[in-house]
Amino acid sequence: MKIGIVGCGFVGATAAYAMVMRGVGRKIVMVDLNRDRARAEAADISHAVPFAHALEVTAGEYEDLNGASLVVIAAGVGQKPGESRLQLLERNAAVFRSVIPAVLKHAGEAVLLVATNPVDIMTHLAAALARDFRIPRSRIIGTGTTLDTARFRSLLSNALGIDPRHVHAHVVGEHGDSEVLGWSLVTVGGMPLETFAKRRSLPLHPDQIASIDHQVRHAAYKIIAGKQATYYGIGSAIANVADVILNDRRSILTLCTPLVDCEGVGNVTLSLPHLIGGSGILETFPPTLDERERRALRESAQIVRNSIESIGMHG
Numbered sequence: 001m002k003i004g005i006v007g008c009g010f011v012g013a014t015a016a017y018a019m020v021m022r023g024v025g026r027k028i029v030m031v032d033l034n035r036d037r038a039r040a041e042a043a044d045i046s047h048a049v050p051f052a053h054a055l056e057v058t059a060g061e062y063e064d065l066n067g068a069s070l071v072v073i074a075a076g077v078g079q080k081p082g083e084s085r086l087q088l089l090e091r092n093a094a095v096f097r098s099v100i101p102a103v104l105k106h107a108g109e110a111v112l113l114v115a116t117n118p119v120d121i122m123t124h125l126a127a128a129l130a131r132d133f134r135i136p137r138s139r140i141i142g143t144g145t146t147l148d149t150a151r152f153r154s155l156l157s158n159a160l161g162i163d164p165r166h167v168h169a170h171v172v173g174e175h176g177d178s179e180v181l182g183w184s185l186v187t188v189g190g191m192p193l194e195t196f197a198k199r200r201s202l203p204l205h206p207d208q209i210a211s212i213d214h215q216v217r218h219a220a221y222k223i224i225a226g227k228q229a230t231y232y233g234i235g236s237a238i239a240n241v242a243d244v245i246l247n248d249r250r251s252i253l254t255l256c257t258p259l260v261d262c263e264g265v266g267n268v269t270l271s272l273p274h275l276i277g278g279s280g281i282l283e284t285f286p287p288t289l290d291e292r293e294r295r296a297l298r299e300s301a302q303i304v305r306n307s308i309e310s311i312g313m314h315g
C-alpha cells in the first residue's frame with residue numbers, strides 16, 4: 001500500500017522513518033517544495049530499510065501520489081521558541097490553499113492526515129477545500145490530540161509505575177493551550193484512577209495533578225525551547241495512525257475531524273475519541289466528562305471556532 005508524505009521536514013521525515021521501523025505500508029512517496037530535501041530524506045531513510053522492513057521510499061511529485069491509501073500533510077512552518085500554534089495560522093493556511101488541491105487532484109481516494117499546526121484549523125481548512133472534490137468528511141482527519149494523549153498516558157504511567165498500555169486516558173479539544181485533560185474518565189487496568197492509585201498506595205495529590213496537566217499542556221514549548229522542534233512523538237503518532245488505517249485496526253484515537261457541534265459550538269474541528277478504521281473515522285464517542293471539564297471543552301471549541309472564522313471560513 002502506498003503512503004504519501006507532503007512536507008519532508010522534521011515531522012514528515014520522522015514519520016517516514018517511524019513507518020519504516022514499524023513496517024507500515026509498502027511504498028512511501030515523499031513530496032516537498034524543496035525537492036532536494038525530499039530526495040535527500042528519502043535516500044537517507046531508504047538506507048535504514050535493510051535494518052527494518054521492506055518498504056520502498058522515494059521522493060516524488062504530486063502525480064506520484066496517485067493510488068495512495070493515505071497522504072500525510074506536514075508541510076508549512078513550525079513554532080519558533082515562545083510562539084503559540086495559533087500564531088502559525090495565516091502562513092500555513094496559505095500553504096494549504098495550494099497543497100491540498102494538488103494532493104486531492106491526484107490522490108482522491110486517500111485518507112488525508114493533517115499534522116501541520118494549528119492542526120485543528122488546518123484540518124478544518126483541508127475539509128473545506130476537499131468539498132470541491134466531493135471527498136467525504138470522514139476521510140479528512142488531523143493528528144489532533146493523539147500526541148497530547150500519549151504525553152498524558154506516559155506521565156501517568158511514570159507516576160503510577162505501570163505500563164502506559166494499561167492506562168486509558170484522553171486529551172480532548174484543541175491541540176493547543178486550551179486542550180482538556182479528561183481526568184474524570186481515566187482508568188488503569190479497568191479501575192478508576194483513584195481506586196488504582198489508592199490500592200498501590202500512590203495517591204495523586206492536587207499538586208501532582210497540576211504538574212502533570214502543566215507538563216502535558218506545555219510539552220511542546222519546553223521541547224522547542226531546547227531543540228527547535230518536536231518530531232519523535234508526532235512521527236510515532238503518525239506511523240501509528242497509518243498502521244490503524246492501512247490495516248483497518250479499529251482503534252480508538254483522539255484525532256480531530258470536523259464536527260457539526262461540540263458542547264453547543266457549531267461547525268468546529270477538534271479532537272474527541274473516534275473509532276478509526278480503513279476508511280477513516282467510523283464513529284465519534286463524545287466523552288461523558290464532568291461539569292468542569294465540559295465547560296473547558298466548550299471554551300476550547302469556541303477558541304478554535306474563533307480562529308476558523310479569523311481566516312474567513314464561515315462554513
Ligand SMILES: NC(=O)C1=CN([C@@H]2O[C@H](COP(=O)(O)OP(=O)(O)OC[C@H]3O[C@@H](n4cnc5c(N)ncnc54)[C@H](O)[C@@H]3O)[C@@H](O)[C@H]2O)C=CC1
Pocket residue numbers: 006007008009010011012031032033034037074075076077078079088092095098099114115116117118119143144147175229230231234
Ligand atoms: N500536530 C502535531 O502534533 C505536531 C505538528 N507539528 C507541525 O508540523 C509542521 C511541520 O513541522 P516541521 O517538520 O518541524 O517543520 P519543517 O520546517 O522542518 O518542515 C516543513 C517542510 O514543509 C515544506 N513546505 C513548506 N511549504 C510547502 C509547500 N507549499 N509545499 C510542500 N512543502 C512545503 C518545507 O520545505 C519543509 O521541508 C509545523 O506546522 C509544526 O508546527 C509539529 C509537531 C507536532
Ligand SMILES: CC(=O)C(=O)O
Pocket residue numbers: 079085117147219220230234
Ligand atoms: C509542536 C506541537 O504541536 C507539539 O509538539 O505538540
